[in-house]
Structures are given as structure tokens and as C-alpha cells.
Amino acid sequence: MTPAIDLHTHSTASDGTLTPAELVRAAADAGLDVVAITDHDTTAGWDAAVAALPPGLTLVRGAEISCRWHGVAPPVPLHLLAYLFDPRHPELVDELARVRAAREVRGERIVRLLQADGVDISWTEIMTAAGGGTVGRPHIAAALVRANLVASTTEAFGPDWLGERYRLPKEDIDVFRAVTLVRAAGGVPVLAHPRATRRGRVVPDDLIGELAEAGLAGLEADHEDHSPAEAAHVRGLAAELGLLVTGSSDFHGTHKTVRLGAHTTSLGAYERIIAQARGVTPVASG
Ligand code: AMP
Ligand code: FE
Ligand code: FE
Numbered sequence: 001m002t003p004a005i006d007l008h009t010h011s012t013a014s015d016g017t018l019t020p021a022e023l024v025r026a027a028a029d030a031g032l033d034v035v036a037i038t039d040h041d042t043t044a045g046w047d048a049a050v051a052a053l054p055p056g057l058t059l060v061r062g063a064e065i066s067c068r069w070h071g072v073a074p075p076v077p078l079h080l081l082a083y084l085f086d087p088r089h090p091e092l093v094d095e096l097a098r099v100r101a102a103r104e105v106r107g108e109r110i111v112r113l114l115q116a117d118g119v120d121i122s123w124t125e126i127m128t129a130a131g132g133g134t135v136g137r138p139h140i141a142a143a144l145v146r147a148n149l150v151a152s153t154t155e156a157f158g159p160d161w162l163g164e165r166y167r168l169p170k171e172d173i174d175v176f177r178a179v180t181l182v183r184a185a186g187g188v189p190v191l192a193h194p195r196a197t198r199r200g201r202v203v204p205d206d207l208i209g210e211l212a213e214a215g216l217a218g219l220e221a222d223h224e225d226h227s228p229a230e231a232a233h234v235r236g237l238a239a240e241l242g243l244l245v246t247g248s249s250d251f252h253g254t255h256k257t258v259r260l261g262a263h264t265t266s267l268g269a270y271e272r273i274i275a276q277a278r279g280v281t282p283v284a285s286g
């Protein structure tokens with residue numbers, strides 16, 4: 001039987017709603033054979049996920065790194081999935097810590113803007129709810145939902161709220177530096193949802209070609225934020241550039257509606273990732 005492989009999920013170590021332990025149990029319950037934990041800008045969930053790993057499930061340790069391409073003004077935000085890198089690589093550790101700190105500054109600024117317009121939410125409460133995980137707009141969205149100011153996370157990400165009016169940029173890592181650092185740490189970099197126009201601006205194909213030359217290993221094609229045409233385009237581009245192709249749920253618990261395993265990665269692509277990894281290995285419980 002073909003194994004079910006989902007290489008992009010979030011836990012409470014960032015903006016997911018299941019703890020790392022709950023995440024791996026949910027992955028097994030969903031019938032997955034391989035799951036990657038890819039929290040935003042952190043490896044904080046890795047150990048708890050390993051400790052709770054159910055029999056039969058293989059865990060790929062990873063992260064989703066907040067990046068920016070500075071080739072146009074204003075710079076385009078993009079997400080780089082990084083698999084099986086050494087979590088102690090000093091420069092990568094420093095960059096991730098810097099981005100997490102910048103996220104807190106930016107989150108508090110967003111909350112101040114909301115408060116200045118009379119919106120009664122508290123930054124302290126948001127930080128408490130985030131529980132030490134990488135804080136992001138979903139945590140602010142949850143506060144807006146709790147305050148009955150919006151009906152759903154989706155509405156909170158609309159143009160009247162965090163999608164536009166109260167949107168501030170993050171201080172992300174330059175995408176070329178991120179690709180280089182992930183490789184230096186023995187990891188395998190894969191560009192997340194590269195054509196997700198519904199999330200905002202996307203980078204041109206030429207840039208993806210340059211990233212491939214700089215060490216990018218693959219592209220995430222099957223993702224809920226890609227239309228079938230966008231996914232097909234990504235697959236074509238990957239074939240042209242010799243990159244591997246992944247498909248993933250980008251599961252966030254109740255912060256999003258997508259289910260674990262909603263999109264999956266082929267065994268061949270998974271094996272190409274494993275073959276290139278030099279940082280840490282996948283973990284299977286005994
Ligand atoms: P941030 O990293 O703080 O800029 O927040 C971006 C995160 O918000 C993404 O990683 C998604 O998990 C989430 N997100 C973005 N757009 C939406 C949306 N329309 N509905 C729910 N979650 C979203
Ligand atoms: Fe997220
Ligand atoms: Fe992402």
C-alpha cells in the first residue's frame with residue numbers, strides 16, 4: 001500500500017491548536033504513515049512530538065521559516081519549509097530567534113493599532129494564550145473571535161481586520177540566506193505554497209529558478225491555497241527545474257478547516273528529501 005505522507009503541519013509550538021503530542025496522535029488516527037511537524041520559525045515542538053510518537057508513525061522534524069524576497073518593493077513574504085536540519089546550527093538558531101522576537105514586536109503593534117480604534121483585546125492575554133509558542137496573526141484572530149468582534153478566523157483575516165487594515169509586515173529572513181542556512185545546517189529546503197495567490201503576492205518563476213540554483217530542493221504543489229491550475233503550474237515548474245514536489249495539509253488544528261492528510265506527498269519525493277538530509281533523521285517509534 002502507498003504510505004500516506006503529510007509534510008506540513010503546525011502545533012501549539014506556533015499557530016496550531018493541538019500540542020505536539022496531540023498532533024502526532026491525531027496524525028496516527030488520521031491514518032498517516034509519515035508526518036512532519038513544521039511550526040513557524042521554531043523547533044520547540046520537536047522533543048514533545050518524538051516523546052509522544054505512536055507506533056507505526058514516522059516523524060519528520062522540520063520548521064516553516066518566515067522569509068522575504070527583496071527583489072521588488074515592498075518585499076514579498078514567503079514561507080520556506082525546512083526538513084531534518086540540525087536544530088543547534090548557531091546561525092540558523094540565531095535567525096529563528098530573531099524572527100520570533102520580531103513577531104512579538106509586530107504582534108503587539110498590531111494590537112496597539114486595534115486598541116487605538118477602540119477594539120478591546122489584550123496583548124498580555126494573547127501572549128498567554130500563545131503559551132510560549134511562536135506568536136502570529138492567528139493568535140490575534142483568536143482574540144478577536146473570543147471578543148465576538150468577528151465570527152471566524154477567516155473573517156479576522158479579511159481586509160477590515162488582519163488581512164489589510166491592521167496588517168503589519170514581519171522582519172523575516174532573506175529567502176536566499178534562509179536557503180543557504182538550511183543547507184548549511186544539513187536540512188532540505190522546500191518552498192511552501194509558492195503560487196498561493198489567494199494569500200497575497202507571489203514570487204515570479206524566475207526567482208524560483210534562482211532559488212533552485214542557490215540550493216532549493218523542492219516545491220509544495222498540492223496545498224489548499226493552490227487552485228488546480230496553480231498546483232499544475234508548480235508541478236510543471238518543478239519538472240523544468242529538477243525540483244522535487246510535495247503535497248501537504250498545512251494543518252493548523254481549529255485555526256483552519258483543513259484536515260490532516262488532505263494533501264499528501266509521494267514516496268519518491270519523500271525518499272529524495274531523506275536522501276539529501278544531513279542534520280537529523282526521521283524518527284519512528286519502536
Ligand atoms: P503571520 O505568520 O503572523 O503573518 O500569520 C500568518 C498565518 O496565519 C499563516 O501561517 C496561516 O496559518 C494563517 N492564515 C493566513 N491566512 C489565513 C486565513 N485566511 N484563515 C486562517 N488562517 C490564516
Ligand atoms: Fe500558520
Ligand atoms: Fe505557510
Ligand code: ZN
Nearest residue numbers: 008010064250
Ligand atoms: Zn504552514
